[in-house]
Amino acid sequence: MNVTWSGNLRDISAITALILAGSVWAGAVLAEADGPDYFRVVDVVSNDVLNIRAAPTARAAKIGAIPPDGDGILNHGCINQMSYAQWQAASPAEREKARKRVWCEISYRGIRGWVAGWFLAEGNAP
Structure with missing residues (x-):
């Protein structure tokens, strides 16, 4: 998509709307x-x-x-998780130790x- 600016404020609004729409879409992908x-x-x-x-x-x-x-426990995000690369490099004992450090913010x-x-696994919507 080519966008050229003519000095018109409507163009800035359109560009801003495109950027915001892209940010919302990217955020949805990251949350998933x-x-x-x-x-x-x-x-x-x-x-x-x-x-x-x-x-x-x-x-x-x-x-x-x-x-x-x-x-039906709503997930707001977890902390202290290993990255995939860390998990791959870890021994089974290190993986188990790391698993016991994860805390998740939830609503119930x-x-x-x-x-x-x-103590959590993937669940179902309430």
Whole structure:
């Protein structure tokens, strides 16, 4: 697409709209690449819960809980994840150790907070 500027403010608006549309589209692609939209709980025993914390640490205040069969947990993003290159270069022991450092910011039934990422897998929309 060739765009030439004639000194007209309408041209600037059109160019700005194209840039913004491209940014929104690129953001959508990046968000999809960052993981699933929704999680479900895994590896939590039937008489326990997955704690929702105020910050990404086990020492942070507990602000909620998700049952062991919880699903439809909205993903806001995770931290401390290995890159694919790091994962490829890591030993199985290093991969397991790194897995236990992942924390994910989530929303579940009106509560937004952090959960231990090693108890999450791809889930379904509520």
